Amino acid sequence: MSFPVRWVPSRWRGAHVPAYLRAHPFYLAERDPDRHVVAVDESAEELGADAYTGEALFDETDEPTPALQRVIDFLGALARSRVQTDRACQALEEAGVLVEWPLSLNLGKEKPQRLGGLYRVNEPRLNALDAADLQRLRDAGALGIAYAQLLSADQRRRLEALAKARSREQKLPEADAVFGEPDLEQQIDWDQLDFGDEGESS
Known part of the structure; x- marks a missing residue:
């Protein structure tokens, strides 16, 4: 088995690619609360026989290669x-x-x-906290998350715009969805083009 170090940008429109997606097709599977194993999504396109090129995951002694070790380190940091x-x-x-x-x-x-099951930070409640509560949030690394969530809430409008654009693209032929234009080669009248005298030498 080999490991492809690449991400397909055409499927993600955001400027930031979440770490969970960057780790694909690898992820950590929990065997018990204190033990995880590296798993792989065998149905991922990156593992397709036609287009798959990459690096070996294990060496001759069944030890992780540098490529797999990078995956392990990344997944560990993610966990x-x-x-x-x-x-x-x-x-x-x-x-x-x-x-x-x-x-x-x-x-x-x-x-x-x-969408259900979502929670957000209530800004008035956050602003009403006393100094001790704010310090506890700071020490837990929660203040940055709170303000990031408040600032990102309006990104839902961008999400809607991207979803609508994607919906329109899916209704177009494949070439139009990629390039946004029809196949120009079909519009060229090759018989009318002048390439000069074929017998002329340079």
Whole structure:
């Protein structure tokens, strides 16, 4: 098996690619609370027999190659970051600043799509916290997350615009979706083009 170090940008329109997606087709699978293993999505296009080129994952002694070790290190950092994020979110919950966020998005379908299970930071509640509570949030690494969420909330409009653009592209022929123009070669009258005298030498 080989490991491709690449990301297909045509499928992600955001300026920032989340680490979870950058790790694809690899991810950590939890075998028990204290043990994880590196797993791979065998159905991923990157592993297709036709286009797959990359680096070996294991050497002759079945030890991880540098390519796989980079994956392991990245996934380890991702797991540690998730633990820190969970701790920060728990601190926000304990401070009473998280509220349910019933979000409805217009994603180019007939009806707006309602998303459940979301929470957001309530800014008035955050601003009303005393110094001790704010310090606890700071020490838990939660303040940065809180303000990042508040600032990113309006990005839902951009998400709607990208979804509508994607919906329009899916209705176009493949070439039009990629280049935004029809096949120009079919519009050229090759018989009318003058390439000079074929017998003329330079």
